Amino acid sequence: MVEVADKQKKYFNPNIKNKKKLQAEIRNLKIELLINQLSFNKELYIGKTVQKGGFMPTAADIKHNTGRELQIKVFDNLINKLKILLKKPDEPFNHFDWKLDFPEVLNPYLVNGKGGFDIVIGNPPYLNFKMYSTEDKEVYRHLFSEVFDGKADIYYYFFYKSHELSKSQGITSLITSRYWIEAEYAKKLRKFVSTKTTLKEIIDFKNVTVFDGIGIKTCITSFLNIPDYLTLFHYRFHPGKKIDYIDLSEYVSNIIPKENIIAKDSWNLTNEESTDILKLIEKDAISLEEIANCKQGIVTGLDKAFITTENEFKNLPKKIVKPWLKVGDIQKYAIELVEKRELVYTKLINSLDDYPQLKQRLLSFKTKLSNRREAKNGKIRWFDLQWPREQELFESEKLICRFKASENTFCYDANGFYSSADTTVVALNESGKEKYETKYLLALLNSKVLSFYFKSYGKLMDYRYEYYPGPVGRLRIKITTEQKCYSTIVDYILFLKTQELQSVSDQLMPTYFEQIIDGMVYELYFPELLKKHNREIIKHLGELPEFTDSMSNEQKMKICKKVFDRLNDKEHPVRINLFYMNSIPEIAIIEGKNENN
Known part of the structure; x- marks a missing residue:
């Protein structure tokens, strides 16, 4: 080993000229070292692994002895190959071993524990x-x-x-x-x-x-x-x-x-200032995953087999045909469908023979569907969705977000949409339903506060963050007795996003209500801070009329306009406090308006 190290040092010496000869000597020394090491290992193995059974071996003895002989042959074959290489200097020897190639650095026998x-x-x-x-x-x-x-x-x-x-x-x-x-x-x-x-x-x-x-x-x-x-x-x-x-x-x-x-x-x-903000967000808050199920959407295994945009499932029972949502349909707060799509939820089918037209359609995809891993190992039938998830997740009131987005982008759904694999679905669990409203959660999750919080740990890829179920579940939620205020304003936003708003003033309404939500969430997570700077929002909101099922769109629009006109008055404390909100240094950091952060 020392000889190998010495020759390697000479080889890298710029003053040594006959490097080809030196390289051949190093090659042969390495082979000899390996032959000696393998011969030693072989004898060690033979000594430790004795033959069993004598003249009357049992089945277990025969198995042991056969394995022993095979291992000895492995040693012999390797040793013989190396001996042949030693006799053929022109054949390449491409063996690399840290302890052989850098013995003076890594071989424990040479470096005395200082390798x-x-x-x-x-x-x-x-x-x-x-x-x-x-x-x-x-x-x-x-x-x-x-x-x-x-x-x-x-x-x-x-x-x-x-x-x-x-x-x-x-x-x-x-x-x-x-x-x-x-x-x-x-x-x-x-x-x-x-x-x-x-x-x-x-x-x-x-x-x-x-x-x-x-x-x-x-x-x-x-x-x-x-x-x-x-x-x-x-x-x-x-x-x-x-x-x-x-x-x-x-x-x-x-x-x-x-x-x-x-x-x-x-x-x-993050820096010290941002770390202090994160601690305030976490104070007296719980993780979203404690009160809600956060799950990936459905993995079909072959979208074109199970999804249609052409009403091809119109003759199938409604219980197995579901409205389908893709990632491009998800906008902040509301769903905006690019086109109508339907999914056939084959998990509810006992026998495909009961649906001849569907069977004929799926048979054209059978080869590809049967080659899916889960179908091959028998976990699903060839015509099943690959990972269908539980129906309850999609049938319940829920929130859905994109897998990848530049900021928190959650939408509300109470219409039973089933969503694609590149979405995360959030639905309150039983304990969560006792204390929280889904629309209140929507207000928090879409806020600048929790977007800032997510970006402190979320995985960044090409200007977008990965909103997978695990990271989404770590968002921090605070409770308040004022949930109805948040939910009511969310109702205004959801309604306005379904309307064709013509005037500039009307088009400002949903954006302004979102700004109010941000102000309310600032107050929820940083109450002492807003009180100190006299920028509170909630106590100035006044009456927020709630929508009822019996109301017409005209009545709902009238409520939205009345509340908007009142809160957007240039003398109203809500408008004034929102305008000066980022004069608070911590809020400026959250909104990216502090040059040093």
């Missing part, structure tokens, strides 16, 4: 988890269990390996996809980095594309290979869209205390 590289720099491959096989995943699960997740991209394991290859207090710097900072599936990686290393700096390019032709957004992460060495680290991010080179003076820089990340599922990488 490892001083610096590890890397740009791991950008391979999505979908690109490797089940067998590959099992290998990664075994080798990298501390950071492994079934949906982990391959660069996660480079963090682990870098830590393994570095010496104590060695430094690693990797440029990778930035998504691990927030991704739901990177919890174990974040825990590993925060507990096994000391972060020095993250340079987050956010929406900037660094590599030409590569759409993946990146970051540079630098850490020391020792935990708890520093209590603070720098998180720097670029607020723009394009850069020609890295100039850190153009980056927003936050100094992050380690307590913001240590062993936490999600990291808080």
Whole structure:
């Protein structure tokens, strides 16, 4: 081993000329070392794994002995292959072993417990988890269990390996996809980095594309290979869209205390002022998932088989035909259908033979439907929806949001829409129904406060955040005795979004009511702050007439106009307080109007 290390040092010496001969000598030394190691391992195995049964072996003995002989043959085959390679110097030997190729750094027999590289720099491959096989995943699960997740991209394991290859207090710097900072599936990686290393700096390019032709957004992460060495680290991010080179003076820089990340599922990488705001939002609040079910929409497995826009299911029973909602139909507060669509909900079909026309339609897709994983393993029938979810989720009063959006975008539905896989559905659970109104939740979830909160931990991808069920469930909800005020104004907004508003004044109404909701939510989450600055909203609202089922659209419009005209009067305290709301520094930060945040 020492001889290999000496020859490698000579090989990298610029003054050595006969490198080809030296390379051949290193090759042969490596082969000899491997032959000796395998021969030693073989004898060790033979000594530990004795033959069983003597002249009258049992079935178990025969199985044991057969396995033993096969393993010995594996050793012999490898040793023979290496001996042949030793006799054929022109044949390539492409074996790599850290301890063989860097013995003076990593071989424990040579470094006396002080092994490892001083610096590890890397740009791991950008391979999505979908690109490797089940067998590959099992290998990664075994080798990298501390950071492994079934949906982990391959660069996660480079963090682990870098830590393994570095010496104590060695430094690693990797440029990778930035998504691990927030991704739901990177919890174990974040825990590993925060507990096994000391972060020095993250340079987050956010929406900037660094590599030409590569759409993946990146970051540079630098850490020391020792935990708890520093209590603070720098998180720097670029607020723009394009850069020609890295100039850190153009980056927003936050100094992050380690307590913001240590062993936490999600990291808080905001500055001190924003962190204080997040704490106020969380104070006396509960997570949405405690009071509501947050679920992904339906995965059909083949949309064109189960969905129509041409009224093809008109002869089927209404109980199995459902109105279908796609992500493009979801707007803030209300559904705005691009076109009418229907879904056939095959979960309710006992026998496809009962519906000949439907059977004929689905038979044309049978090959593709039968090749779906769940159909192959017998979990579903060939004509079933892949993941149909529970009917109750869609039939109940609910909220729906897009999987990807630039801000919180939740709409209200009480018409039994079933929604596509790229949506998240939120429906109050039994305990939630006892204390909360769905429309009150809608007001909170669409507010600037909770949009700001979501962006503090949500995964950012190309200017949009991922509103998957898990992250949505972590939004923080506060309760109030004034829920009816919120719900009433939400009713105004929902109604106005169904009307064709002609005049400029009328078109302002839904926007102004949304601004009032934002003001009310500010007061709910920061009551002392608004009281201190004399910017309260709720006590100035006055009478808010409620809609009834018997009212005509004309009557509802009359109510909306009357309330709007009153609250929008230039002397009214609601209008005045809304206008000056972002003069409060904390509100300015939430609304992105503070240059330093």
